[in-house]
Amino acid sequence: MTTTRPARSPRLAARRGALAVVLAGTLAVGLAACVSIPTEGPISRGSPAPTEPVIPIPLPLGPQDGASQEDIVAGFLSAAQAGVWEDYETAQEYLARGAQWDPWAQTIVASRDPEVTRVQDGEVRVTVVSAATVDAFGVYEEAVADAAPVEMAFGLVREGGEWRIASLPDGIVVRTSSFTSAYSPVPVYFAAPDGRTGVAEVRWLPTRDLLRRTVRSLLAGPSPWLRDAVVTAIPPLERNPVEDVVGPDASGVVTVRLAPEVHRTELAGNARELLQAQLEATLKTSTLRGIVVTAVHVTSSGDVPWEVDQARFVPLARDVFADAGPFVIHEDRVVEVRAQGVLQPVSGLPSLEDLEAPHHPATGLRGGPWVVLDGPGRLVLLPTDGEPPRTLHTGADLVAPSVDSSGWAWTGERTANPGALVAVSADGEVVELVAPWLEGRELRSVRVARDGTRVAVASVGPDGAVGIEVRAVIRTDGHPQLLGQEGLTVGSVFADVTDLSWLDGTRLAVLGTRVDSEQPGVHEVPLGGATALVQFVPEDARGIAAGRGEGSVFVVDGEGVLRVLRGSSWVVVAEGVADPAFPG
Numbered sequence: 001m002t003t004t005r006p007a008r009s010p011r012l013a014a015r016r017g018a019l020a021v022v023l024a025g026t027l028a029v030g031l032a033a034c035v036s037i038p039t040e041g042p043i044s045r046g047s048p049a050p051t052e053p054v055i056p057i058p059l060p061l062g063p064q065d066g067a068s069q070e071d072i073v074a075g076f077l078s079a080a081q082a083g084v085w086e087d088y089e090t091a092q093e094y095l096a097r098g099a100q101w102d103p104w105a106q107t108i109v110a111s112r113d114p115e116v117t118r119v120q121d122g123e124v125r126v127t128v129v130s131a132a133t134v135d136a137f138g139v140y141e142e143a144v145a146d147a148a149p150v151e152m153a154f155g156l157v158r159e160g161g162e163w164r165i166a167s168l169p170d171g172i173v174v175r176t177s178s179f180t181s182a183y184s185p186v187p188v189y190f191a192a193p194d195g196r197t198g199v200a201e202v203r204w205l206p207t208r209d210l211l212r213r214t215v216r217s218l219l220a221g222p223s224p225w226l227r228d229a230v231v232t233a234i235p236p237l238e239r240n241p242v243e244d245v246v247g248p249d250a251s252g253v254v255t256v257r258l259a260p261e262v263h264r265t266e267l268a269g270n271a272r273e274l275l276q277a278q279l280e281a282t283l284k285t286s287t288l289r290g291i292v293v294t295a296v297h298v299t300s301s302g303d304v305p306w307e308v309d310q311a312r313f314v315p316l317a318r319d320v321f322a323d324a325g326p327f328v329i330h331e332d333r334v335v336e337v338r339a340q341g342v343l344q345p346v347s348g349l350p351s352l353e354d355l356e357a358p359h360h361p362a363t364g365l366r367g368g369p370w371v372v373l374d375g376p377g378r379l380v381l382l383p384t385d386g387e388p389p390r391t392l393h394t395g396a397d398l399v400a401p402s403v404d405s406s407g408w409a410w411t412g413e414r415t416a417n418p419g420a421l422v423a424v425s426a427d428g429e430v431v432e433l434v435a436p437w438l439e440g441r442e443l444r445s446v447r448v449a450r451d452g453t454r455v456a457v458a459s460v461g462p463d464g465a466v467g468i469e470v471r472a473v474i475r476t477d478g479h480p481q482l483l484g485q486e487g488l489t490v491g492s493v494f495a496d497v498t499d500l501s502w503l504d505g506t507r508l509a510v511l512g513t514r515v516d517s518e519q520p521g522v523h524e525v526p527l528g529g530a531t532a533l534v535q536f537v538p539e540d541a542r543g544i545a546a547g548r549g550e551g552s553v554f555v556v557d558g559e560g561v562l563r564v565l566r567g568s569s570w571v572v573v574a575e576g577v578a579d580p581a582f583p584g
Contacts, residue, residue: 060090065162072163073124073154074116080172084182084206091172096157096164105170107134107204108150109179126152131176132530137223138203140185140528145493145515182207184289185529187506188218189281189316190230191274193475197405197451198281198316199230200505202528210289212245215256218282225486229453229472233275234262252294254283262300272306273313281316319505320365320405320450321548322584327361328562328577334361334370334382337554337562337580341573346370348384355380355389360400360579364407365450369426371401371409379411379424393424399443400499400543402584405452406478417443417459423480433483437469445500447508448473450584455483456490456508458497466494468510470527491525500525501546501553502584509553511537511544522553522565535565545580554580 060079063072076094080103083091088103095101111131119125128150130143155167174182184207187200201222205213219241222230234241241262247254256279276298283293298306326337327346332353335343352358355374361382363370370382377395397414404410404423408431412421419439423431441459448455452475458468468491472484490508491497497512498520508525514533521536522544540558553565554573562577563570 060086062090062093063162063164067163068118069121069124069156069163070116070118072156072165073126076165076168077114077116077126077173081174081178083172085208094165095168096159096166099164099166099168101168102170103172105136107171107179107183108132108173109134110173110175113175114173122156124154124156126154126173128152128173134183134204135223137220138186138205138217139223139488140202140204140526141489142492142530179204184210184287185526186210186214186217186287187282187285188214189278189318190222190226190232191278191316192229192451192453193231195231195270195274196314196317197320198277198318198505199226199451199453200318201226202506202526204528207289211247211254211283211291211293212242214282214288215245215279216240216242218278225470225484225488226454226472228474228482228484231274233271233278248291248293252292253297254293254295255297255299258298258300258306260300270309270312272308276306276308276313277316281318285318319548321504322365322450322582325547325582326545326554326562326580327363327582328556328574328580329358329361329372330574330577332358334372335577337574337577343574343577348386349382350386350389352389360581362401362403362409362581363583364403365405365583366407369403369407369409371403373398373401373411379409381426392426392428393422393430395422399446400579400581402447402455404448404473404480404584405450406475406480408480410446410448410455410480412438412443412446414443417441421446421455421457421483431480433480435471435483437467437487441467444497447500447502448584449502449505451505456500456502458500458510458512460497464495466491466497466512468492468494468497468500468508468525488527490527491523491531493531494523496520498542499544501544501582503546503553504548509534509544509546511541511555522555535568535570537570538563543579545582547582552582556580 060082072094079091108128108130109132111129115127117125130150132140132142134140152169154165156163157166183204185202186205187202189198189200192199203217219234221232221236241259243259244257279296283296300306327334330343332351333345334349335345338344357375358372361372372380374380376397378391379393380389381392382389395413398411399414401409401411408423408425410423417438419436421433421435438459441461443459445458453473454470455473456470460466469487471487473480474482491510493514494512495515499511501509503509506527510523510525513520519536522534524532524534537555538557541555542558543556545554546552556562560576562574564573
């Protein structure tokens with residue numbers, strides 16, 4: 001919401017003046033023409049709430065008499081950085097009357113202090129090296145590694161002899177170190193179309209009043225890029241649907257009080273049960289800054305209980321994962337790698353000896369179908385009823401398939417991609433999914449999330465630029481129909497990418513090389529967070545598979561040696577194998 005600078009309250013001004021005496025020594029702003037925002041030595045005033053962890057709260061300094069234009073802008077940026085703790089009251093003191101500014105529009109996470117430079121009287125430029133941006137939904141997008149700095153223009157006027165900001169961009173700038181203490185990554189849960197599988201979207205929310213912000217973020221609905229692939233209980237309302245969030249009490253129970261409008265809204269089907277499931281999946285998690293929630297009680301319209309039919313209530317399954325695998329090709333068979341490196345042929349699958357060059361087996365999370373690539377461009381079904389393999393789809397140069405939770409095998413043309421992926425059913429039905437951002441690029445890897453609602457795609461452009469996109473999968477009765485028009489770009493720090501896999505519902509494991517390193521490695525790439533190296537890999541690592549988290553990450557090299565990550569070391573588990581894959 002855009003705010004307008006109000007007339008200054010004498011009492012507020014007096015309070016800020018008193019704070020200025022305390023803070024002047026630590027927050028003094030330099031008078032040079034080009035200055036940086038001070039970030040060291042924050043002042044604290046206790047805990048924001050007795051039910052949440054104790055977090056130091058910085059007290060920003062208001063504008064000083066006689067401050068230069070650069071000082072005013074630098075002071076504003078510093079106050080805005082701390083403003084999440086006090087609803088941006090101090091930051092607004094730097095604004096001219098009538099100036100409009102929406103601090104919630106976006107957050108630029110800066111890797112170093114912004115530079116503030118006066119261009120001319122009434123015009124100040126701020127230069128920011130961005131590490132990431134967070135949009136109004138709280139969705140985090142990592143900045144491209146070699147992106148140009150962001151430049152922001154501020155217009156100033158004199159009011160009562162003092163410089164004030166009359167025009168400015170919406171949003172705030174926060175240093176990385178401050179961001180990770182003032183904001184928390186929270187997975188909010190929507191549902192796959194089956195109404196039983198949870199789909200988490202990570203939101204970075206201010207740590208102050210985290211429970212209330214989390215509930216409001218959930219009820220605001222999914223982000224545009226994900227909206228058409230998931231379902232949520234309550235449709236968007238004009239008024240905030242949350243009146244209050246109370247607790248947790250001594251037993252860990254949180255009470256969510258919904259606005260009367262929600263109680264009066266016509267809700268379809270099992271919306272109340274789904275809302276209860278979404279709230280429990282979101283709040284009963286270990287990621288809420290140590291806040292322990294054991295149960296969620298929902299009321300509405302003056303503490304009227306929110307009636308839930310327990311017979312229809314189904315908890316959302318969080319983080320669907322593979323309970324078998326990895327599977328590899330070994331001596332013309334698809335085999336499972338079990339404990340101590342035992343290679344167990346998959347029961348019922350035919351031999352691959354009659355295929356020309358079988359590679360990259362894949363299967364679905366719920367037991368099939370099984371497919372394999374033969375040569376560069378033939379997708380082959382492996383029946384489990386004793387029948388011989390049969391061709392499902394033929395292309396020129398297909399990437400390794402990924403079989404989704406509805407039994408569709410996904411692939412696409414590796415070289416000179418026409419701007420499309422294909423999904424193929426076990427009976428040979430082919431659906432072309434338009435992906436215009438892939439046109440002319442080299443496709444490296446395609447992996448559908450195990451909940452079936454998203455697909456991660458890695459590609460490289462003609463100029464060598466790496467792109468990792470996550471797109472929503474829009475279905476009708478399980479049949480994939482479309483990819484989302486918007487996508488979530490992740491892993492923007494890679495110079496090259498070989499392969500990727502899903503670690504869990506909100507993280508990818510990517511085999512590739514960063515722009516700041518020549519050594520390939522396995523990297524954790526969150527769907528909303530900064531890319532982190534997990535471990536370097538041998539130079540000839542060719543493929544990656546992940547079942548559930550870092551403890552199930554496997555890589556294979558060109559000699560057929562399969563390794564699993566144990567702690568910080570790669571341990572050999574099998575030799576003479578190829579193309580590891582978990583279901584999905």
